[in-house]
Amino acid sequence: MPKKIRHTVCVTPVPVANRGFLGRSRIVAAPGWSRWLVPPAALSVHLAIGQAYAWSVFKPALEKALDLTGTQSALPFQLGIVMLGLSAAFGGTLVERNGPRWAMFVSMTCFSSGFLISALGVLLSQYWLVVFGYGFVGGIGLGIGYISPVSTLIKWFPDRPGMATGIAIMGFGGGALIASPWSAQMLASFGSTTSGIATTFLVHGVVYAVFMTMGVLLVRVPPDGWTPKGWTPTAVKSRALITTADVSARNAIRTPQFYCLWVVLTCNVTAGIGILEKAAPMITDFFAGTTVAVAASAAAGFVALLSLANMAGRFVWSSTSDLIGRKNMYRVYLGVGALLYLVIALAGNASKPLFIISALGILSFYGGGFATIPAYLKDLFGTYEVGAIHGRLLTAWSTAGVLGPLIVNAVADAQEAAGRSGPALYTTSLYVMIGLLVVGFLANELVRPVHERFHERPRETPLTEKGQVV
Known part of the structure; x- marks a missing residue:
C-alpha cells in the first residue's frame, strides 16, 4: 500500500500589525524600484549590531570604575550572545509574519535601549542594569536584527542569494572594525570614570538609533510574483x-x-x-x-x-x-x-x-x-x-x-x-x-x-x- 503524502495548506492571513507603518503591506516596492537599495538597508542594521564583537573595549574601564573582575565584565557580552540565539530562534516566525521593517525597528529599539539602560546603570553604579540592558534587552536586538534582512534579501536576489546575504552578514563581522576605534576614542575623550562611560554608552545608543533608522525607512519587499529581469x-x-x-x-x-x-x-x-x-x-x-x-x-x-x-x-x-x-x-x-x-x-x-x-x-x-x-x-x-x-x-x-x-x-x-x-x-x-x-x-x-x-x-x-x- 503506497504511503500517504501529507501536505499543509499555505494560508497566511495578514496580521493586523501589518497594516500600519511598520507592516509588510506598507513596504511593497513600486515598479522600477532598485533591489540594490536593500543591501545598504541591511548593512545599516548589521554594521550597528556588529558592535557586539567590540565589547572588550569597554571591559578595562568598567572593571576599574565598578571594581569588577574579568569574568563579571564579560557577562553583558555572554548574555547578549545567548539572547541573540534565543531571540532569533523564537522570533524568527514573527519576523517572517510582520516583515523586515517591523523587525529592523524592533532591533533598533532594543539595541539602542540596551545602551541607554547601560548608561543609567553605570551612572548609578548598578552593574546589574548594564547586564540587563546590554545583555538581555540589547541581545534581543542582536538576534532580531541579525535575521531581519535575510528572507527579504533572498527574495530580491533569487539569482544570487549567497552574494546578497554575504553583503549583509559581512556587516556584522565588520561592525567591530568601526566600533572598536570609535569606542576607544570616546572613552579617551569622556574619560573612564562612571560619568565618562555612561556618556559613551549614551552616545552609542543615540547614534546607533539614527544609523539603524535608515534601514527601517529604506527597506522594501518585492511584489508577489516578482522576479529579476530575464531570470x-x-x-x-x-x-x-x-x-x-x-x-x-x-x-x-x-x-x-x-x-x-x-x-x-x-x-x-x-x-x-x-x-x-x-x-x-x-x-x-x-x-x-x-x-x-x-x-x-x-x-x-x-x-x-x-x-x-x-x-x-x-x-x-x-x-x-x-x-x-x-x-x-x-x-x-x-x-x-x-x-x-x-x-x-x-x-x-x-x-x-x-x-x-x-x-x-x-x-x-x-x-x-x-x-x-x-x-x-x-x-x-x-x-x-x-x-x-x-x-x-x-x-x-x-x-x-x-x-x-x-x-x-x-x-x-x-x-x-x-x-x-x-x-x-x-x-x-x-x-x-x-x-x-x-x-x-x-x-x-x-x-x-x-x-x-x-x-x-x-x-x-x-x-x-x-x-x-x-
Whole structure:
C-alpha cells in the first residue's frame, strides 16, 4: 500500500500589525524600484549590531570604575550572545509574519535601549542594569536584527542569494572594525570614570538609533510574483539540492536536513571561534622563546587581520557558493579547514607566516559559513519561511560560542598546569577541532533534497475573507 503524502495548506492571513507603518503591506516596492537599495538597508542594521564583537573595549574601564573582575565584565557580552540565539530562534516566525521593517525597528529599539539602560546603570553604579540592558534587552536586538534582512534579501536576489546575504552578514563581522576605534576614542575623550562611560554608552545608543533608522525607512519587499529581469526559477533548478517548493519552519525542524546543517554550522563555528577568542595569547604563546617572538602590539595586529579575514570571507566565499553550490562550498569550509588546522598542529612554531596564513584561512571559512547558511537553507527549504528557519538554526551559534572557547581554554590551562609551554599548550585542542570539522564534513555529505511530504501545498483552494479554506 503506497504511503500517504501529507501536505499543509499555505494560508497566511495578514496580521493586523501589518497594516500600519511598520507592516509588510506598507513596504511593497513600486515598479522600477532598485533591489540594490536593500543591501545598504541591511548593512545599516548589521554594521550597528556588529558592535557586539567590540565589547572588550569597554571591559578595562568598567572593571576599574565598578571594581569588577574579568569574568563579571564579560557577562553583558555572554548574555547578549545567548539572547541573540534565543531571540532569533523564537522570533524568527514573527519576523517572517510582520516583515523586515517591523523587525529592523524592533532591533533598533532594543539595541539602542540596551545602551541607554547601560548608561543609567553605570551612572548609578548598578552593574546589574548594564547586564540587563546590554545583555538581555540589547541581545534581543542582536538576534532580531541579525535575521531581519535575510528572507527579504533572498527574495530580491533569487539569482544570487549567497552574494546578497554575504553583503549583509559581512556587516556584522565588520561592525567591530568601526566600533572598536570609535569606542576607544570616546572613552579617551569622556574619560573612564562612571560619568565618562555612561556618556559613551549614551552616545552609542543615540547614534546607533539614527544609523539603524535608515534601514527601517529604506527597506522594501518585492511584489508577489516578482522576479529579476530575464531570470526564471527554472534557471537554477539544475542542481539537485535546489528546490522550487517551500517548507514551513514547523516542518523544517522535522527534517533530517535541518539537523545535518545544525551539526555543520556548530562544527564550523566552533572551529573558527576557538581561534578567534584566543587569538592574541595563542600567537604569543606559539612563538614565545623563539627568534620571532610576538609582542603585544603585533598580537593585536594579528587579531585585526583575523577580523578582516572573517569579514571578507563572508562576502567572498558566500558569493563563490552561487557558482559552485552550497554543498561544495561547505566541503571547502570543513575539509580545507581541517587541513589548515593540521598544518598548524604539525608545523608548530616552525614558520610564523604559515601559522598566520592558516589562521586567516580558518577565520575566512568561519565568516563564510555564517554568510552561506541562509542560501543553503533557501536551496533546501525554499523562501516561504527561510528567515524563521534561519533563526532556529542559529541556536548552533549559541552552542558553538560555548564549546569553542571552552575547548581551547580548558586544554591550554590543563597543559600549562602540567608544565608545558609554546605550541604544546594548544596541540590537543587543535586535533579536537580537526575531529569536529571531520564530523561536520560527514554531516554535510548526508544532506539530501527534502522529501516532498514536508512541502507546502500550493494555494489552489479558494479562501474566505477570514483566510479559512472553503
